[in-house]
Amino acid sequence: MAVFTSVTLGDLTQWIKQFPLGQAVALKGIASGIENSNFFLTTEGGEYVLTIFENLSFEQLPFYLKLMHHLAERGVLVPAPVATHEGELIVPLHGKPAAIVSKLEGSSQMDPQPVHCAAVGSMLARMHLAAQDYPLVQPNLRGLDWWNLTTPKVLPYLSAENAHLLRAEMHFQEAFAGCDTYRQLQRGPVHADLFRNNVMFVGERLTGFFDFYFAGCDTWLFDVAVTINDWCIDLASGVLDTPRVRAMLDAYHAVRPFTPAERTAWQPMLRAAALRFWLSRLYDYYQPREAEMLTPHDPTHFERILRERIATPAPGLTG
Numbered sequence: 600m601a602v603f604t605s606v607t608l609g610d611l612t613q614w615i616k617q618f619p620l621g622q623a624v625a626l627k628g629i630a631s632g633i634e635n636s637n638f639f640l641t642t643e644g645g646e647y648v649l650t651i652f653e654n655l656s657f658e659q660l661p662f663y664l665k666l667m668h669h670l671a672e673r674g675v676l677v678p679a680p681v682a683t684h685e686g687e688l689i690v691p692l693h694g695k696p697a698a699i700v701s702k703l704e705g706s707s708q709m710d711p712q713p714v715h716c717a718a719v720g721s722m723l724a725r726m727h728l729a730a731q732d733y734p735l736v737q738p739n740l741r742g743l744d745w746w747n748l749t750t751p752k753v754l755p756y757l758s759a760e761n762a763h764l765l766r767a768e769m770h771f772q773e774a775f776a777g778c779d780t781y782r783q784l785q786r787g788p789v790h791a792d793l794f795r796n797n798v799m800f801v802g803e804r805l806t807g808f809f810d811f812y813f814a815g816c817d818t819w820l821f822d823v824a825v826t827i828n829d830w831c832i833d834l835a836s837g838v839l840d841t842p843r844v845r846a847m848l849d850a851y852h853a854v855r856p857f858t859p860a861e862r863t864a865w866q867p868m869l870r871a872a873a874l875r876f877w878l879s880r881l882y883d884y885y886q887p888r889e890a891e892m893l894t895p896h897d898p899t900h901f902e903r904i905l906r907e908r909i910a911t912p913a914p915g916l917t918g
């Protein structure tokens with residue numbers, strides 16, 4: 600259940616008039632999702648998604664909504680935010696920030712094949728290039744600083760073996776982030792959470808990336824690593840599936856060629872991407888937020904992926 604703030608069609612009668620969308624004719628709560636209250640909204644103008652933001656503030660939201668607007672204008676397939684007659688993308692609803700974005704066709708592909716991975720790789724590279732001239736800057740709020748803050752909060756709950764793994768990996772990643780190769784990596788706005796459930800497909804046709812609310816400025820390679828660690832693995836073991844990895848990396852490289860520094864950084868970056876989600880899942884598991892109504896994601900999934908990336912070299916960035 601992920602409608603934390605209820606809204607009725609009647610609530611929208613006056614509210615919707617600030618948008619150039621005509622009257623609201625249907626509204627349906629969306630059950631999936633864990634952060635916000637989401638609704639499918641039909642208006643006289645078409646099909647949309649209405650989101651009420653439960654955690655992000657009016658001050659924090661422009662980075663995400665304007666990024667989606669910037670990308671959509673440049674032909675990257677993402678939900679396009681709808682501006683009010685006054686040009687605002689974020690407006691209050693029931694005292695919380697809310698936005699309307701275009702509805703993507705299709706559904707998530709939870710059993711991806713190489714053809715889906717290639718489509719994701721190609722669109723990801725297009726997204727990185729299209730975001731290069733995005734003027735707003737926000738760091739990845741789930742980056743190294745957050746890992747450093749979070750590690751001591753979860754360590755007391757871990758077994759000796761896992762505490763050792765976490766400490767050792769944090770040392771490794773601190774050193775990696777401080778090295779020359781890391782400094783040479785290309786950077787810009789990244790999605791940072793491009794899992795299977797955040798991309799829509801109709802058959803083999805990718806219709807869009809969504810859920811940009813972990814986006815921030817980070818290395819492009821980190822985004823690639825996060826995406827590979829979800830789309831191109833055997834879910835039970837975390838082991839990479841070479842045909843899917845190759846399809847995604849080759850398609851990305853065809854649009855935006857990988858650099859020599861990225862090739863050097865690839866193995867540690869896959870570990871960084873695994874650590875990021877192990878940590879956030881540990882944090883959500885042991886320190887659930889008060890408003891949280893859902894079962895937290897399983898942290899052991901990313902512990903397995905991290906151990907696997909440490910133990911087994913992944914296929915290289917270029918074949």
Ligand SMILES: Nc1ncnc2c1ncn2[C@@H]1O[C@H](COP(=O)(O)OP(=O)(O)O)[C@@H](O)[C@H]1O
Pocket residue numbers: 601629631632633634635636637648678700701702703704796809810812
């Ligand atoms: N623009 C969109 N077009 C179509 N469906 C969407 C769109 N945005 C969200 N959804 C649907 O809403 C669900 C929840 O969205 P999500 O962004 O994952 O929520 P949360 O931010 O709460 O985690 C998605 O799984 C998807 O089915």
Ligand SMILES: N[C@@H](CCOP(=O)(O)O)C(=O)O
Pocket residue numbers: 632633634792794796797810876879880896
């Ligand atoms: N992808 C993250 C959790 C973020 O949740 P989302 O539903 O907003 O993508 C994870 O799997 O830990």
